[in-house]
Amino acid sequence: MGKALIGLGIIILAIAFIGRMDFNVYESTEEISMPPMASATGWQVLPIPEDHPTEPICSYGITKLAIEKYLYLYKKIHNINGLVLRISNPYGGSQRLNHTQGVIPNFIIKAIRNESIEIWGDGQQTRSFLYIDECIEATRRLMDSDFMGPVNVGSEEMVSINKLVDIVEAIEEKDLYRQYVEGPLGVRGRNSNNDLIREKLGWDYEMPLEEGIKKTYEWIRWQISKKIYAEV
Numbered sequence: 001m002g003k004a005l006i007g008l009g010i011i012i013l014a015i016a017f018i019g020r021m022d023f024n025v026y027e028s029t030e031e032i033s034m035p036p037m038a039s040a041t042g043w044q045v046l047p048i049p050e051d052h053p054t055e056p057i058c059s060y061g062i063t064k065l066a067i068e069k070y071l072y073l074y075k076k077i078h079n080i081n082g083l084v085l086r087i088s089n090p091y092g093g094s095q096r097l098n099h100t101q102g103v104i105p106n107f108i109i110k111a112i113r114n115e116s117i118e119i120w121g122d123g124q125q126t127r128s129f130l131y132i133d134e135c136i137e138a139t140r141r142l143m144d145s146d147f148m149g150p151v152n153v154g155s156e157e158m159v160s161i162n163k164l165v166d167i168v169e170a171i172e173e174k175d176l177y178r179q180y181v182e183g184p185l186g187v188r189g190r191n192s193n194n195d196l197i198r199e200k201l202g203w204d205y206e207m208p209l210e211e212g213i214k215k216t217y218e219w220i221r222w223q224i225s226k227k228i229y230a231e232v
Helices: 002-018 059-078 103-112 132-143 161-172 195-201 209-225
Strands: 024-029 082-087 117-120 151-153 178-181
Touching: 059 082, 082 132, 103 117, 103 161, 103 209, 117 161, 132 151, 132 195, 151 195, 161 209
Parallel strands: 024 082, 082 151, 117 178
Antiparallel strands: none
């Protein structure tokens, strides 16, 4: 957590020192808008807008929010503009395969290896996912615009963890073993409101989830066949 804050501070200070006032693009997360105990109380607005109360309930979300605040501080001190993108679970080609993050590549790799897929809780918790090409296009449009404040970049389609396994099963054309275990579930449902980026830039997600996962599956299968990632 501390490394992320230190790294950002060094970058911003370097920009200020050399006198460049170009904006920095920062990838944040919708995690920062999660209200405390949302899964227990039901107090939550869905889809989540940019002005939702920022009450993170995990260290990851707290770090992201802190970095947003630092960008705002350096705007005031050094007139460095910061463009914050709150991206919802991006996935797709070139994603790191030797890393624990990323439920979609994790499930795909497990399926290819014929290993059991570990699911926390009952698997009915939902999330939204954004294909990487659409994420890149949204970033490009925002960089070419004069918009500054935090903006959601995500899919409003909510899909359960069980549904993700169903999609991978259909691609693999075989049943996968699902191992349900106890674990930190967090918020049961979450997706972001894209009204702002639609209004400002006319951007919206278009890639059907099944098609995006199929493209990701093909890329990972190719990576493994070529043994590009020794850890996979």
